[in-house]
Amino acid sequence: MTRTKIQEKLFALQDEGYQAFSAKLIPTVAPAKIIGVRTPALRQLAKETMAAGEAAGFLEALPHLYHEENQLHAFILSAEKDFDRCLAYVDAFLPYVDNWATCDQMSPKVFSKHRPELLLQIKRWLAAEDTYAVRFAIGMLMAHFLDEDFDRSYLAMTAQIRSEEYYVNMMIAWYFATALAKQYEAALPFIEDRRLALWTHNKAIQKACESRRVSAVHKKHLRTLKIKTF
Structure with missing residues (x-):
């Protein structure tokens, strides 16, 4: 299977020990779909993806294959500054959220306004x-x-x-x-x-x-x- 550009970046950040730890914390996700990328690295990748102008394409490429893609999605979505666009992204993404971690990471800052x-x-x-x-x-x-x-x-x-x-x-x-x-x-x-x-x-x-x-x-x-x- 050919990996996407984002998937390649995620696997380059893989921590196998953290993968096993994450699999225990998130029982609703199959271990094979958990790469094992720590949250600070995911947040940094989210910033890089947005800075490169690649965020919209990624947010629209649903469903994702890996848990970390969903986590990355939540972080990028949380930084969206336009309320209507953010709401549309949330509605599109919610049907694919399959675990508590991704659900709880998704906290758009624009909602407070x-x-x-x-x-x-x-x-x-x-x-x-x-x-x-x-x-x-x-x-x-x-x-x-x-x-x-x-x-x-x-x-x-x-x-x-x-x-x-x-x-x-x-x-x-x-x-x-x-x-x-x-x-x-x-x-x-x-x-x-x-x-x-x-x-x-x-x-x-x-x-x-x-x-x-x-x-x-x-x-x-x-x-x-x-x-x-x-």
Whole structure:
């Protein structure tokens, strides 16, 4: 099989030890599709690809074969400065995202300048059937709507999600743990009233109690709210 120019560059950066490490962390991706390139090298390659004017062609060449191509895609996409173009790239790429790492690496900086428009897209992604579209949506709520643009309704949007997918439920738990750190008074009733699925409820409490951003007093109360399972 003839390798593309990008693939050749990725294999030149290969670290076989890191390949084995990555394969264990990302069980949803076949080990044969993981080259083993460290994140700093991928970020640098993303910058070089953009500087060479090759980013658009790469972003449009879907689907990719290797995990690192998807990671590179996420880094390049995250640097896109035009909101509409970035949104189009995200929508085109999400169906091909097959793991938590690529999903979570994709964090376009331009989104912070277009939060009202972003919120409309988040609601659309939350209604999707695709695991990583939903995970991405929750991640964007967590990244952009837990500070000055926070609203209690966003907690309700996330709490009502019910899924059999581990990577969706883990992101819900992570979101609520972060909400308990940043918006404790608003988030606490969702835990006290048990508005999350049982596993997600307990995982959110666990993550919050592991966080340095949650006070000792709040952690003490949260531990009393854990649901016992038999």
